[in-house]
Amino acid sequence: MDERCALTDASGAPCPTPTAPGAPLALCAAHLAVALDWAEGEFGARGLLLSPCLACGGRVGVRYPDGTLCERCGWRAGDVPDREFGAPVVEVVYYLRFDDRIKIGTSGRLRARVAALPHDELLALEPGGRASERRRHEQFAVSRIPGTEWFERTAELDAHVAALALGVDDPWAQYDEWLAARAAAFA
Template sequence: MPTEPACLVPACEARADADALVALCAHHLALAADSGVGEDVLPQPCPACGSRHGLRLPGGMLCATCEWRQGTWPDADLVAPRVDVVYYLRFDDRVKVGTTANLRQRLGAIWHEELVALERGDRTLERRRHADLAEARIARTEWFRMTDAVVAHVERVAGGRDPWALHARWRSEALALRG
Protein backbone atom coordinates (compact mmCIF):
# COMPACT_ATOMS: atom_id res chain seq x y z
CA MET A 1 0.00 0.00 0.00
CA PRO A 2 1.60 3.29 -1.12
CA THR A 3 2.01 6.04 1.44
CA GLU A 4 0.98 9.57 0.58
CA PRO A 5 3.76 12.14 0.11
CA ALA A 6 4.37 14.79 2.73
CA CYS A 7 2.52 18.10 2.53
CA LEU A 8 4.47 20.60 0.39
CA VAL A 9 4.20 23.35 3.04
CA PRO A 10 7.59 23.68 4.77
CA ALA A 11 7.61 22.50 8.41
CA CYS A 12 4.28 20.66 7.96
CA GLU A 13 4.67 17.03 8.94
CA ALA A 14 1.22 15.88 7.80
CA ARG A 15 0.67 13.60 4.84
CA ALA A 16 -0.83 15.02 1.64
CA ASP A 17 -4.50 14.33 0.98
CA ALA A 18 -4.78 11.33 -1.38
CA ASP A 19 -7.38 13.04 -3.61
CA ALA A 20 -5.67 16.44 -3.80
CA LEU A 21 -4.40 17.72 -7.13
CA VAL A 22 -1.52 19.36 -5.26
CA ALA A 23 0.36 17.56 -2.49
CA LEU A 24 -1.16 19.42 0.47
CA CYS A 25 -2.59 18.10 3.69
CA ALA A 26 -6.29 18.62 4.49
CA HIS A 27 -5.50 21.66 6.70
CA HIS A 28 -3.48 23.46 4.01
CA LEU A 29 -6.00 22.55 1.30
CA ALA A 30 -8.68 24.26 3.41
CA LEU A 31 -6.49 27.33 3.88
CA ALA A 32 -5.87 27.53 0.12
CA ALA A 33 -9.59 27.22 -0.59
CA ASP A 34 -10.36 30.02 1.88
CA SER A 35 -7.74 32.36 0.43
CA GLY A 36 -10.42 33.73 -1.90
CA VAL A 37 -8.28 33.91 -5.04
CA GLY A 38 -9.31 32.18 -8.24
CA GLU A 39 -11.52 32.23 -11.31
CA ASP A 40 -15.27 32.05 -10.94
CA VAL A 41 -18.55 32.93 -12.58
CA LEU A 42 -19.88 36.39 -11.76
CA PRO A 43 -23.24 36.37 -9.95
CA GLN A 44 -24.68 38.50 -12.78
CA PRO A 45 -23.27 39.76 -16.09
CA CYS A 46 -20.71 42.55 -15.79
CA PRO A 47 -22.52 45.90 -16.16
CA ALA A 48 -19.64 47.29 -18.20
CA CYS A 49 -19.07 44.54 -20.77
CA GLY A 50 -21.63 41.76 -20.18
CA SER A 51 -19.08 39.01 -19.44
CA ARG A 52 -19.84 36.32 -16.82
CA HIS A 53 -16.16 35.38 -16.33
CA GLY A 54 -14.93 36.67 -12.97
CA LEU A 55 -11.82 36.78 -10.86
CA ARG A 56 -12.32 36.24 -7.13
CA LEU A 57 -9.90 38.26 -4.98
CA PRO A 58 -9.76 38.81 -1.20
CA GLY A 59 -11.15 42.34 -1.71
CA GLY A 60 -14.07 41.27 -3.93
CA MET A 61 -14.72 40.13 -7.48
CA LEU A 62 -13.56 41.67 -10.73
CA CYS A 63 -14.75 41.00 -14.26
CA ALA A 64 -11.98 38.90 -15.82
CA THR A 65 -12.68 40.48 -19.23
CA CYS A 66 -12.64 44.20 -18.45
CA GLU A 67 -11.63 44.32 -14.74
CA TRP A 68 -14.77 46.22 -13.69
CA ARG A 69 -15.29 45.77 -9.93
CA GLN A 70 -18.34 43.62 -9.19
CA GLY A 71 -20.99 45.52 -7.25
CA THR A 72 -20.24 48.92 -8.79
CA TRP A 73 -22.52 50.16 -11.53
CA PRO A 74 -22.10 52.71 -14.29
CA ASP A 75 -24.34 55.73 -13.82
CA ALA A 76 -27.62 54.71 -15.49
CA ASP A 77 -28.38 58.34 -16.43
CA LEU A 78 -25.27 58.61 -18.57
CA VAL A 79 -25.34 57.71 -22.24
CA ALA A 80 -23.28 54.63 -23.09
CA PRO A 81 -19.71 55.59 -23.91
CA ARG A 82 -18.78 56.09 -27.54
CA VAL A 83 -16.11 53.69 -28.72
CA ASP A 84 -15.27 54.15 -32.40
CA VAL A 85 -13.85 51.03 -34.02
CA VAL A 86 -12.73 49.84 -37.41
CA TYR A 87 -14.13 46.35 -37.83
CA TYR A 88 -13.14 43.47 -40.11
CA LEU A 89 -15.94 41.09 -41.04
CA ARG A 90 -15.44 37.90 -43.01
CA PHE A 91 -18.05 36.52 -45.36
CA ASP A 92 -17.04 33.64 -47.61
CA ASP A 93 -13.82 34.73 -49.35
CA ARG A 94 -14.22 38.46 -48.65
CA VAL A 95 -13.51 40.87 -45.80
CA LYS A 96 -15.44 44.06 -45.08
CA VAL A 97 -13.57 46.93 -43.49
CA GLY A 98 -15.94 49.43 -41.92
CA THR A 99 -16.33 51.71 -38.93
CA THR A 100 -18.96 52.19 -36.26
CA ALA A 101 -19.53 53.52 -32.78
CA ASN A 102 -22.25 50.91 -32.11
CA LEU A 103 -20.70 47.56 -32.96
CA ARG A 104 -23.54 45.19 -32.03
CA GLN A 105 -26.15 47.23 -33.90
CA ARG A 106 -23.94 47.59 -36.97
CA LEU A 107 -23.03 43.92 -37.16
CA GLY A 108 -26.69 43.01 -36.76
CA ALA A 109 -27.38 44.88 -40.00
CA ILE A 110 -24.62 43.27 -42.10
CA TRP A 111 -24.64 39.72 -43.42
CA HIS A 112 -21.39 38.14 -42.28
CA GLU A 113 -19.91 34.91 -40.94
CA GLU A 114 -17.38 36.19 -38.45
CA LEU A 115 -15.98 39.30 -36.79
CA VAL A 116 -12.26 38.66 -37.31
CA ALA A 117 -10.60 41.80 -35.96
CA LEU A 118 -11.13 45.23 -34.44
CA GLU A 119 -9.00 48.29 -34.00
CA ARG A 120 -9.83 51.53 -32.29
CA GLY A 121 -10.36 54.28 -34.81
CA ASP A 122 -12.83 56.33 -36.80
CA ARG A 123 -13.42 57.14 -40.46
CA THR A 124 -9.92 58.53 -40.86
CA LEU A 125 -8.38 55.16 -39.97
CA GLU A 126 -11.00 53.35 -42.04
CA ARG A 127 -10.08 55.41 -45.13
CA ARG A 128 -6.38 54.70 -44.50
CA ARG A 129 -7.11 50.96 -44.31
CA HIS A 130 -9.10 51.13 -47.54
CA ALA A 131 -6.12 52.84 -49.21
CA ASP A 132 -3.67 50.28 -47.74
CA LEU A 133 -5.73 47.39 -49.14
CA ALA A 134 -6.83 49.10 -52.39
CA GLU A 135 -5.41 46.40 -54.69
CA ALA A 136 -7.87 43.87 -53.25
CA ARG A 137 -10.90 46.19 -53.14
CA ILE A 138 -14.08 44.99 -54.79
CA ALA A 139 -15.34 47.82 -57.04
CA ARG A 140 -16.15 50.87 -54.90
CA THR A 141 -17.35 48.87 -51.90
CA GLU A 142 -15.96 48.33 -48.42
CA TRP A 143 -15.37 44.67 -49.31
CA PHE A 144 -11.95 43.24 -50.15
CA ARG A 145 -10.87 39.97 -51.75
CA MET A 146 -9.06 37.65 -49.36
CA THR A 147 -5.57 38.10 -50.84
CA ASP A 148 -2.35 37.25 -49.01
CA ALA A 149 -1.89 40.95 -48.20
CA VAL A 150 -5.41 41.26 -46.77
CA VAL A 151 -5.03 38.08 -44.71
CA ALA A 152 -1.67 39.27 -43.35
CA HIS A 153 -3.14 42.68 -42.46
CA VAL A 154 -6.15 41.19 -40.68
CA GLU A 155 -3.95 38.76 -38.74
CA ARG A 156 -1.66 41.60 -37.70
CA VAL A 157 -4.60 43.72 -36.50
CA ALA A 158 -6.25 40.77 -34.73
CA GLY A 159 -3.02 39.82 -32.99
CA GLY A 160 -4.58 36.58 -31.75
CA ARG A 161 -7.03 38.50 -29.53
CA ASP A 162 -10.77 37.92 -29.27
CA PRO A 163 -12.34 41.03 -30.88
CA TRP A 164 -15.38 40.93 -28.59
CA ALA A 165 -13.22 40.81 -25.47
CA LEU A 166 -11.17 43.68 -26.85
CA HIS A 167 -14.32 45.73 -27.50
CA ALA A 168 -15.61 44.97 -23.99
CA ARG A 169 -12.30 46.18 -22.57
CA TRP A 170 -12.46 49.44 -24.55
CA ARG A 171 -16.05 50.08 -23.42
CA SER A 172 -15.09 49.46 -19.81
CA GLU A 173 -12.12 51.81 -20.10
CA ALA A 174 -14.36 54.50 -21.60
CA LEU A 175 -16.84 54.07 -18.72
CA ALA A 176 -14.07 54.23 -16.13
CA LEU A 177 -12.58 57.37 -17.69
CA ARG A 178 -15.93 59.12 -17.41
CA GLY A 179 -15.84 58.60 -13.67
Protein backbone atom coordinates (compact mmCIF):
# COMPACT_ATOMS: atom_id res chain seq x y z
CA MET A 1 0.00 0.00 0.00
CA ASP A 2 1.30 3.46 -0.95
CA GLU A 3 2.08 5.87 1.85
CA ARG A 4 0.05 9.07 1.64
CA CYS A 5 1.42 12.61 1.80
CA ALA A 6 1.82 13.70 5.43
CA LEU A 7 0.39 17.20 4.93
CA THR A 8 -3.14 18.41 5.48
CA ASP A 9 -5.03 21.30 3.94
CA ALA A 10 -6.36 24.33 5.85
CA SER A 11 -9.45 22.39 7.00
CA GLY A 12 -7.33 19.57 8.40
CA ALA A 13 -8.20 17.10 5.65
CA PRO A 14 -5.23 14.89 4.71
CA CYS A 15 -3.64 15.22 1.30
CA PRO A 16 -4.94 12.24 -0.74
CA THR A 17 -1.86 12.03 -2.99
CA PRO A 18 0.73 9.28 -2.48
CA THR A 19 4.23 10.18 -1.30
CA ALA A 20 6.61 10.87 -4.18
CA PRO A 21 8.81 7.81 -4.88
CA GLY A 22 12.21 8.16 -3.24
CA ALA A 23 11.28 11.41 -1.49
CA PRO A 24 13.31 12.16 1.66
CA LEU A 25 10.12 13.31 3.40
CA ALA A 26 6.63 11.84 3.36
CA LEU A 27 5.36 14.43 0.88
CA CYS A 28 3.70 14.20 -2.51
CA ALA A 29 5.43 15.68 -5.56
CA ALA A 30 3.27 18.84 -5.44
CA HIS A 31 4.13 19.56 -1.80
CA LEU A 32 7.81 18.80 -2.43
CA ALA A 33 7.71 21.40 -5.23
CA VAL A 34 6.19 23.96 -2.85
CA ALA A 35 8.93 23.20 -0.32
CA LEU A 36 11.61 23.52 -3.03
CA ASP A 37 10.25 26.91 -4.14
CA TRP A 38 10.32 28.09 -0.54
CA ALA A 39 13.86 26.77 0.07
CA GLU A 40 15.21 28.35 -3.14
CA GLY A 41 13.65 31.68 -2.15
CA GLU A 42 15.13 31.47 1.32
CA PHE A 43 18.56 29.98 0.55
CA GLY A 44 18.99 30.51 -3.20
CA ALA A 45 19.53 28.02 -5.99
CA ARG A 46 23.08 27.46 -7.21
CA GLY A 47 23.79 27.32 -10.94
CA LEU A 48 25.91 28.65 -13.78
CA LEU A 49 25.72 32.34 -14.60
CA LEU A 50 24.69 33.23 -18.16
CA SER A 51 28.04 35.02 -18.57
CA PRO A 52 31.09 35.53 -16.33
CA CYS A 53 30.63 37.90 -13.40
CA LEU A 54 31.60 41.43 -14.48
CA ALA A 55 33.24 42.10 -11.13
CA CYS A 56 35.38 38.99 -10.60
CA GLY A 57 34.93 36.66 -13.57
CA GLY A 58 33.23 33.94 -11.52
CA ARG A 59 30.96 31.51 -13.39
CA VAL A 60 28.69 30.19 -10.62
CA GLY A 61 25.75 32.13 -9.24
CA VAL A 62 23.06 31.81 -6.60
CA ARG A 63 19.55 32.64 -7.84
CA TYR A 64 17.07 34.31 -5.48
CA PRO A 65 13.56 35.58 -6.27
CA ASP A 66 14.88 39.15 -6.53
CA GLY A 67 17.99 38.39 -8.62
CA THR A 68 21.11 36.31 -9.06
CA LEU A 69 24.36 36.92 -7.19
CA CYS A 70 27.85 35.72 -8.09
CA GLU A 71 28.70 32.91 -5.67
CA ARG A 72 32.34 34.02 -5.48
CA CYS A 73 32.02 37.75 -4.79
CA GLY A 74 28.31 38.50 -4.28
CA TRP A 75 28.03 40.85 -7.28
CA ARG A 76 24.48 41.06 -8.67
CA ALA A 77 24.30 39.53 -12.16
CA GLY A 78 23.40 42.17 -14.72
CA ASP A 79 24.78 45.09 -12.71
CA VAL A 80 27.60 46.94 -14.45
CA PRO A 81 30.51 48.10 -12.26
CA ASP A 82 30.72 51.89 -12.14
CA ARG A 83 34.18 52.64 -13.53
CA GLU A 84 33.66 56.43 -13.39
CA PHE A 85 36.16 56.64 -10.55
CA GLY A 86 38.49 53.99 -11.94
CA ALA A 87 39.04 50.42 -10.93
CA PRO A 88 38.71 49.55 -7.24
CA VAL A 89 41.92 49.53 -5.22
CA VAL A 90 42.72 46.88 -2.63
CA GLU A 91 46.02 47.23 -0.77
CA VAL A 92 47.65 43.84 -0.27
CA VAL A 93 50.89 42.43 1.05
CA TYR A 94 52.15 39.92 -1.48
CA TYR A 95 54.64 37.08 -1.26
CA LEU A 96 56.50 36.28 -4.49
CA ARG A 97 58.95 33.45 -4.95
CA PHE A 98 61.95 33.77 -7.27
CA ASP A 99 64.36 30.85 -7.09
CA ASP A 100 64.75 30.28 -3.34
CA ARG A 101 64.00 33.82 -2.23
CA ILE A 102 60.72 35.44 -1.27
CA LYS A 103 59.79 39.08 -1.83
CA ILE A 104 57.44 40.66 0.66
CA GLY A 105 55.93 43.77 -0.88
CA THR A 106 52.74 45.77 -1.02
CA SER A 107 50.65 47.24 -3.79
CA GLY A 108 47.24 48.64 -4.54
CA ARG A 109 47.62 47.57 -8.18
CA LEU A 110 48.81 44.01 -7.76
CA ARG A 111 48.69 42.85 -11.39
CA ALA A 112 50.82 45.71 -12.66
CA ARG A 113 53.26 45.42 -9.76
CA VAL A 114 53.77 41.67 -10.06
CA ALA A 115 54.14 41.94 -13.85
CA ALA A 116 57.06 44.33 -13.31
CA LEU A 117 58.97 41.97 -10.99
CA PRO A 118 61.03 38.88 -11.73
CA HIS A 119 59.29 35.95 -10.09
CA ASP A 120 58.43 32.29 -10.46
CA GLU A 121 55.22 32.22 -8.43
CA LEU A 122 52.78 34.33 -6.46
CA LEU A 123 52.68 32.37 -3.20
CA ALA A 124 50.16 34.21 -1.02
CA LEU A 125 48.42 37.47 -0.22
CA GLU A 126 47.14 39.22 2.85
CA PRO A 127 45.11 42.41 3.13
CA GLY A 128 47.15 45.43 4.15
CA GLY A 129 49.26 48.34 3.03
CA ARG A 130 52.62 49.83 4.00
CA ALA A 131 52.15 49.38 7.76
CA SER A 132 51.39 45.67 7.31
CA GLU A 133 54.34 45.26 4.95
CA ARG A 134 56.63 46.99 7.47
CA ARG A 135 55.46 44.63 10.24
CA ARG A 136 56.26 41.62 8.04
CA HIS A 137 59.69 43.04 7.17
CA GLU A 138 60.38 43.43 10.90
CA GLN A 139 58.99 39.97 11.68
CA PHE A 140 61.33 38.29 9.17
CA ALA A 141 64.25 40.78 9.43
CA VAL A 142 66.75 38.06 10.32
CA SER A 143 66.42 36.56 6.83
CA ARG A 144 66.19 39.84 4.86
CA ILE A 145 68.68 40.37 2.06
CA PRO A 146 70.22 43.76 2.95
CA GLY A 147 68.90 46.76 1.02
CA THR A 148 66.02 44.83 -0.58
CA GLU A 149 62.52 43.53 0.09
CA TRP A 150 63.75 39.99 -0.66
CA PHE A 151 64.14 37.37 2.05
CA GLU A 152 65.96 34.08 2.29
CA ARG A 153 63.52 31.24 2.86
CA THR A 154 63.33 30.06 6.45
CA ALA A 155 61.06 27.60 8.20
CA GLU A 156 59.31 30.53 9.93
CA LEU A 157 58.72 32.44 6.68
CA ASP A 158 57.59 29.30 4.85
CA ALA A 159 55.16 28.52 7.68
CA HIS A 160 53.73 32.05 7.55
CA VAL A 161 53.23 31.86 3.78
CA ALA A 162 51.68 28.39 4.11
CA ALA A 163 49.24 29.69 6.75
CA LEU A 164 48.18 32.54 4.44
CA ALA A 165 47.74 30.13 1.53
CA LEU A 166 45.79 27.56 3.55
CA GLY A 167 42.47 26.95 1.81
CA VAL A 168 43.34 29.27 -1.09
CA ASP A 169 43.58 27.41 -4.39
CA ASP A 170 44.62 30.46 -6.39
CA PRO A 171 45.83 33.75 -4.88
CA TRP A 172 44.78 35.59 -8.06
CA ALA A 173 41.18 34.38 -7.61
CA GLN A 174 41.37 35.49 -3.97
CA TYR A 175 42.54 38.94 -5.11
CA ASP A 176 39.69 39.10 -7.66
CA GLU A 177 37.21 38.37 -4.85
CA TRP A 178 38.66 41.18 -2.75
CA LEU A 179 38.46 43.58 -5.71
CA ALA A 180 34.86 42.58 -6.41
CA ALA A 181 33.90 43.03 -2.77
CA ARG A 182 35.49 46.48 -2.82
CA ALA A 183 33.66 47.41 -6.03
CA ALA A 184 30.37 46.14 -4.59
CA ALA A 185 30.85 48.28 -1.50
CA PHE A 186 30.80 51.39 -3.68
CA ALA A 187 28.10 50.28 -6.13
